[in-house]
Amino acid sequence: MTFWRQVYEIARKDLQVESRTAEVALMTAPFGAAALIMIPLAIGTDAPLLSDLGPGLYWIVVLLFGILVILRKSAVDGGPQRDLVRLLGIDPAARFAGATIATSLLVLLFEVALGPVLVALYNPDLRGWPWLFLILPLVAVGMGLLGTIAGGVTTSLGTRTSLTPLLVVPLALPLLLGATQAFEGLQLGGSIVPWLVLLVSVDLALAVSGVLASGPMEEAVT
Amino acid sequence: MTHLRRYWLESLAVVVVAGSVARSFTVEADVVQGDVQRIMYVHVPSAWLAFLAFVVTMIGSVAWLRTRNRRWDRLAASSAEIGVVFTGLAILAGMIWARPVWGQFWTWEPRLVTTALLFFVYLGYLALRRAVIDPVQRAQRAAIMGIVAAVQIPIVYYSVDWWRSLHQASSRNSIDTPLRITLLLGVLAFTFVYAAILRRRLELARLEEELEVKRFEASPDVAGAGITAPSLARALQRD
Numbered sequence: 001m002t003f004w005r006q007v008y009e010i011a012r013k014d015l016q017v018e019s020r021t022a023e024v025a026l027m028t029a030p031f032g033a034a035a036l037i038m039i040p041l042a043i044g045t046d047a048p049l050l051s052d053l054g055p056g057l058y059w060i061v062v063l064l065f066g067i068l069v070i071l072r073k074s075a076v077d078g079g080p081q082r083d084l085v086r087l088l089g090i091d092p093a094a095r096f097a098g099a100t101i102a103t104s105l106l107v108l109l110f111e112v113a114l115g116p117v118l119v120a121l122y123n124p125d126l127r128g129w130p131w132l133f134l135i136l137p138l139v140a141v142g143m144g145l146l147g148t149i150a151g152g153v154t155t156s157l158g159t160r161t162s163l164t165p166l167l168v169v170p171l172a173l174p175l176l177l178g179a180t181q182a183f184e185g186l187q188l189g190g191s192i193v194p195w196l197v198l199l200v201s202v203d204l205a206l207a208v209s210g211v212l213a214s215g216p217m218e219e220a221v222t
Numbered sequence: 223m224t225h226l227r228r229y230w231l232e233s234l235a236v237v238v239v240a241g242s243v244a245r246s247f248t249v250e251a252d253v254v255q256g257d258v259q260r261i262m263y264v265h266v267p268s269a270w271l272a273f274l275a276f277v278v279t280m281i282g283s284v285a286w287l288r289t290r291n292r293r294w295d296r297l298a299a300s301s302a303e304i305g306v307v308f309t310g311l312a313i314l315a316g317m318i319w320a321r322p323v324w325g326q327f328w329t330w331e332p333r334l335v336t337t338a339l340l341f342f343v344y345l346g347y348l349a350l351r352r353a354v355i356d357p358v359q360r361a362q363r364a365a366i367m368g369i370v371a372a373v374q375i376p377i378v379y380y381s382v383d384w385w386r387s388l389h390q391a392s393s394r395n396s397i398d399t400p401l402r403i404t405l406l407l408g409v410l411a412f413t414f415v416y417a418a419i420l421r422r423r424l425e426l427a428r429l430e431e432e433l434e435v436k437r438f439e440a441s442p443d444v445a446g447a448g449i450t451a452p453s454l455a456r457a458l459q460r461d
Contacts, residue, residue, distance in 0.1 A: 152366070159349075159353045166349060171373065173336060174373075220359050220362035220366070
């Protein structure tokens with residue numbers, strides 16, 4: 001089996017497990033939407049204020065609630081599953097790439113699901129919206145990479161659910177900054193290229209670190 | 223004499239720190255900020271030390287993954303601990319300075335926020351270390367995080383250049399010579415302090431491991447121990 005075939009099969013397996021439970025679509029996305037509905041009740045329902053704050057709040061919800069996508073039960077392989085994948089001779093890098101692709105797609109699904117909620121409730125300025133086709137996947141890939149790395153190092157730990165967010169959230173800072181500043185740049189009509197470069201650079205750095213660390217990561221949970 | 227030989231680094235650190243403190247209090251005050259600017263002689267070296275400590279953690283992590291020598295893992299962990307303490311000190315000193323100069327302890331500007339998050343990144347690293355009992359697994363997992371966490375370091379460093387903010391950009395070439403010399407002396411003093419603490423912490427980490435092994439050897443066998451080789455024993459064989 002070629003490397004890319006392995007990647008495809010691992011991603012397909014993760015997405016198939018997710019499709020059975022629909023954890024992201026039926027549980028995490030509605031939870032995120034509920035947060036977006038409740039925030040104005042706490043900060044005030046002034047329409048211009050909400051229009052200004054909406055995009056920033058959206059990215060915060062994506063970042064914090066996206067952790068639930070990373071921590072979803074379908075992302076957790078038990079000992080026997082891990083052993084089986086290892087015995088099948090799956091390349092650790094392929095396993096990492098497959099898991100990252102699956103998680104990134106689910107984070108993207110989560111982002112897309114929350115988009116209409118943001119537009120309907122906050123009425124944000126959507127100037128330059130086609131750029132979102134680039135920004136949303138870049139953030140999703142970054143979250144997917146961070147999640148797969150953090151999930152890898154916390155596999156089988158009793159404190160996994162508390163430790164993973166602590167590892168992911170501070171490291172997701174460049175993603176949050178890149179996304180929010182790019183969005184603001186679009187509204188002000190400025191260049192957003194530096195922010196896109198930041199997002200691409202962080203994604204690349206995490207991808208390289210993740211692929212290089214995939215072998216030791218697999219060894220760590222032996 | 224034996225004591226001096228044993229504690230030469232600590233002795234050197236004390237001398238340089240004493241010189242740095244004396245210089246910090248006697249050098250002329252900043253024309254604009256007055257005496258409050260003297261906090262910079264603690265704030266800047268602390269921040270420098272935090273960066274240095276985290277870079278050493280990354281180097282230790284890479285070296286562990288390449289060699290599997292436990293010495294590198296001890297270096298990475300010890301340096302991260304010191305880095306967290308000095309990051310906290312840098313934030314605290316910065317806040318004390320900010321109150322009279324900016325009018326508030328905290329402001330939402332990139333350098334402050336990214337530094338605070340750097341603090342949490344390495345708290346997470348230390349939390350991960352505490353969560354794993356097996357020494358080999360602990361070293362392995364922590365090494366991966368030690369490398370990934372280093373991504374944050376350039377972001378903190380360049381944040382003042384990337385975003386226009388209240389925090390001043392690097393001023394090493396624009397400040398007056400007497401002040402610059404004092405600042406450099408502070409950096410040197412803090413570096414010696416770091417080296418001295420790191421040396422002691424490494425020794426302590428080695429002793430902790432020896433104690434862990436002795437406790438492990440003294441503990442009675444559990445059911446199934448004959449079938450599953452204990453990882454700690456494996457770790458020792460690799461050392």
